[in-house]
Amino acid sequence: MAEFEPKITAFVCTWCTYAGADLTGTSRIKYASNVRVLRVPCTGRIDFMYILQAFAQGADGVIVSGCHPADCHYTSGNLHARRRWVVLRRLLDFVGVDTRRIHFAWVSAAEGAKWADLVNSVVSTVRELGPYDEYRQAIPAHLIPGGTAA
Amino acid sequence: MIEQKRMPTASMGALFQRLKAGGWRIVAPRAAGDTVTFGEIESPDEMATGLVQTTLSSKSVVFPMWEELFRFRHGESGAEFRDVDEAIMPTAVVGLRPCDARAMQALHAVFTWDSQDEPYLRRRGRIALLGLSCAQADDCCFCTSVDGGPGDATGSDLLLTALGDDYLVEVVSDRGRELAALAGDLLVAGADVDKAAYLATVPVRFDAARLSTGLSKAFDREELWLEQSLRCLGCGACAYVCPTCACFDIQDEANRHGGARVRCWDSCGFSLFTLHTSGHNPREMQSQRWRQRIMHKFAYMPERLQVVGCVGCGRCSRACPVDMNLAEHLNAIVESVA
Amino acid sequence: MSALHDTARQLLESGTAAVVIGYGEGTAGSARPLFVRDAARAGELVFDERCVHNLSVYLLKPEVKALGKAAIVGQPATLRSILQLASEQQVKEGDVIVLLPETEGGVRQIGSFAEIEEAVSEADAQLSPEEKACLDEIAALPRVDRWRFWQQEFTRCLKCYACRAACPLCYCAQCIVEVNQPQWIPVPPHPLGNMDWHLVRAMHLAGRCIGCGECARACPVDIPLNLLNQVIEEEISGQFGAHAGLSASASYALSTFTTGDKDTFIR
Numbered sequence: 001m002a003e004f005e006p007k008i009t010a011f012v013c014t015w016c017t018y019a020g021a022d023l024t025g026t027s028r029i030k031y032a033s034n035v036r037v038l039r040v041p042c043t044g045r046i047d048f049m050y051i052l053q054a055f056a057q058g059a060d061g062v063i064v065s066g067c068h069p070a071d072c073h074y075t076s077g078n079l080h081a082r083r084r085w086v087v088l089r090r091l092l093d094f095v096g097v098d099t100r101r102i103h104f105a106w107v108s109a110a111e112g113a114k115w116a117d118l119v120n121s122v123v124s125t126v127r128e129l130g131p132y133d134e135y136r137q138a139i140p141a142h143l144i145p146g147g148t149a150a
Numbered sequence: 151m152i153e154q155k156r157m158p159t160a161s162m163g164a165l166f167q168r169l170k171a172g173g174w175r176i177v178a179p180r181a182a183g184d185t186v187t188f189g190e191i192e193s194p195d196e197m198a199t200g201l202v203q204t205t206l207s208s209k210s211v212v213f214p215m216w217e218e219l220f221r222f223r224h225g226e227s228g229a230e231f232r233d234v235d236e237a238i239m240p241t242a243v244v245g246l247r248p249c250d251a252r253a254m255q256a257l258h259a260v261f262t263w264d265s266q267d268e269p270y271l272r273r274r275g276r277i278a279l280l281g282l283s284c285a286q287a288d289d290c291c292f293c294t295s296v297d298g299g300p301g302d303a304t305g306s307d308l309l310l311t312a313l314g315d316d317y318l319v320e321v322v323s324d325r326g327r328e329l330a331a332l333a334g335d336l337l338v339a340g341a342d343v344d345k346a347a348y349l350a351t352v353p354v355r356f357d358a359a360r361l362s363t364g365l366s367k368a369f370d371r372e373e374l375w376l377e378q379s380l381r382c383l384g385c386g387a388c389a390y391v392c393p394t395c396a397c398f399d400i401q402d403e404a405n406r407h408g409g410a411r412v413r414c415w416d417s418c419g420f421s422l423f424t425l426h427t428s429g430h431n432p433r434e435m436q437s438q439r440w441r442q443r444i445m446h447k448f449a450y451m452p453e454r455l456q457v458v459g460c461v462g463c464g465r466c467s468r469a470c471p472v473d474m475n476l477a478e479h480l481n482a483i484v485e486s487v488a
Numbered sequence: 489m490s491a492l493h494d495t496a497r498q499l500l501e502s503g504t505a506a507v508v509i510g511y512g513e514g515t516a517g518s519a520r521p522l523f524v525r526d527a528a529r530a531g532e533l534v535f536d537e538r539c540v541h542n543l544s545v546y547l548l549k550p551e552v553k554a555l556g557k558a559a560i561v562g563q564p565a566t567l568r569s570i571l572q573l574a575s576e577q578q579v580k581e582g583d584v585i586v587l588l589p590e591t592e593g594g595v596r597q598i599g600s601f602a603e604i605e606e607a608v609s610e611a612d613a614q615l616s617p618e619e620k621a622c623l624d625e626i627a628a629l630p631r632v633d634r635w636r637f638w639q640q641e642f643t644r645c646l647k648c649y650a651c652r653a654a655c656p657l658c659y660c661a662q663c664i665v666e667v668n669q670p671q672w673i674p675v676p677p678h679p680l681g682n683m684d685w686h687l688v689r690a691m692h693l694a695g696r697c698i699g700c701g702e703c704a705r706a707c708p709v710d711i712p713l714n715l716l717n718q719v720i721e722e723e724i725s726g727q728f729g730a731h732a733g734l735s736a737s738a739s740y741a742l743s744t745f746t747t748g749d750k751d752t753f754i755r
Binding site for chain 3: 182183184185187205206215216288289290376379380381383384385386387389390391399401403412414415417420422434435436437467469471472473475478
Binding site for chain 1: 627636638719728754
């Protein structure tokens with residue numbers, strides 16, 4: 001039986017983490033290919049609904065990453081985001097969402113190696129946790145990721 | 151012709167067995183903390199007892215909170231559609247009150263008046279209603295003001311009345327006779343009994359004829375509707391707990407592979423219920439929406455469908471967070487026209 | 489009580505207020521919101537331990553605003569909502585007169601935000617021991633059991649939006665559930681849609697909820713929604729030292745930040 005390969009969705013900011021991930025590539029650093037990257041202008045743009053949608057649409061883990069505090073391209077977007085994540089994590093944990101599957105990081109445009117390490121570590125953690133089927137039990141049949149039995 | 155039988159209280163478990171053996175699943179009041187809703191049960195021990203009324207009504211057996219109408223998906227040559235092929239199990243609703251059984255008739259009128267609502271009819275054809283007369287009532291009940299009563303058999307297939315050691319079982323309809331046959335020797339003959347002695351007393355709270363007259367003159371009485379609706383929050387709880395409310399919303403839900411067209415409950419009390427695409431909202435104010443609720447149930451439905459859109463179950467008044475006691479409001483309308 | 493009646497009568501007769509929003513007798517010995525516009529009916533007002541509704545929810549209703557200036561009978565939750573609404577520019581200074589029933593039976597009439605701020609305290613913003621115990625009981629469960637508990641609660645949800653209607657801070661003319669391009673929150677009451685709705689509402693109220701509990705009281709199927717808001721408020725007050733509804737001019741916790749904000753989980 002094939003080993004489970006987790007699907008990881010990553011929401012990253014344009015100016016730091018996305019650029020950092022580009023650097024990982026141009027530096028020819030190999031890392032796990034399980035991640036689908038979604039680029040937004042700034043982590044401050046990330047609505048917590050994105051994370052829930054990612055799980056609802058089949059992700060087993062989520063990465064959210066942006067500029068380090070004080071380095072935000074828009075000055076303070078990541079500082080707003082940080083507060084939001086603190087609150088979100090507490091809420092999600094309280095309702096029993098598996099917060100071991102949600103990972104936050106500051107990865108700058110120069111941190112190509114950090115991005116690779118981050119992805120590898122998240123993939124390895126989530127691989128061990130297994131598929132996030134528990135979340136998908138809440139999803140009605142017609143919205144099961146991967147298509148309906150039409 | 152309603153036949154009277156008896157069934158020992160202790161035989162309820164056996165009745166369940168016979169129904170299940172006959173292919174029926176059983177839905178009855180079931181408690182989840184303080185909330186009592188209708189859900190599938192296996193044995194009488196799971197039934198919530200000692201209630202005046204359940205929190206949610208039994209309309210969900212014919213008109214569920216949400217249901218798929220059809221599915222669709224991206225096929226190779228375009229969109230592919232598939233009708234929902236859900237096998238509807240025959241469902242015996244046990245323990246619904248006489249008001250809820252009457253309410254089924256109001257729902258039937260709405261779902262069959264101009265078009266025949268298929269999802270509703272599919273379910274309606276496969277239910278049996280085993281009503282239970284009311285031994286208790288509270289300040290929110292007013293079935294007797296809308297032509298009903300705590301022991302009214304209208305709408306039930308079988309109506310049970312608790313007499314102490316046994317139940318009076320009234321076999322009301324063809325479906326009732328079908329179930330009585332299934333119950334077989336569990337139902338025995340018994341001496342005639344005056345049912346009224348075992349029923350709750352529900353005082354008449356307003357004169358229905360005077361209400362009707364009053365409403366026919368009430369449409370433009372803005373001050374009346376404003377005064378009554380000032381504390382209404384427009385929350386929708388009343389419509390959702392109501393056994394006769396049938397407003398629904400249709401939604402297409404999909405991901406990039408496909409999805410389904412879904413129907414779910416809606417409420418005319420919501421502020422955006424009548425919002426037009428143009429931006430105009432003919433019922434912009436809560437007073438207009440409150441008026442709509444009353445007129446729809448007590449004027450328009452009787453006029454057009456020959457059925458009152460309310461059975462006096464009192465759930466709306468109990469669920470309302472700000473005590474919009476319906477019987478009280480209706481009485482106020484009657485008094486104001488006197 | 490008569491002080492309340494007299495004050496209400498006087499406000500209405502003098503035209504200082506067009507409506508007094510308070511509490512009156514309801515069904516079976518309960519109390520319920522009451523709108524007194526006619527001075528002759530001021531005697532219908534009551535105030536006692538039954539009067540728990542947060543009346544500030546009415547201040548933003550167009551039907552009530554159309555009546556004119558309102559005087560509102562205040563209890564701590566009502567006062568804190570008014571301050572929070574003020575900090576969000578929804579209520580202006582002098583828009584509303586607050587009537588504070590006092591323990592000896594008198595009524596204090598206040599109108600400025602400064603006076604309202606003085607009438608509330610940080611103690612009002614703390615979770616009560618019972619609330620804390622409820623939160624802790626759930627938080628102590630293993631994660632899987634917490635998930636099961638909340639999934640079971642969310643399964644009962646009908647999407648009636650009574651929680652939203654009862655909440656004074658849910659005043660958006662177009663709520664996120666009414667946005668359909670894209671449809672962020674599924675409309676039908678399946679467990680996923682219900683969970684999304686409750687999480688969205690909790691997040692949109694984060695740092696703004698004053699803990700009146702109207703949402704849970706309004707819920708026809710007894711879902712303990714207020715716990716979701718309370719766990720967030722506990723986190724916000726613990727991490728950022730902020731409380732909703734104590735000042736008419738505070739910025740709320742999620743629209744501000746300090747560079748000293750800490751986290752334990754961002755790599």
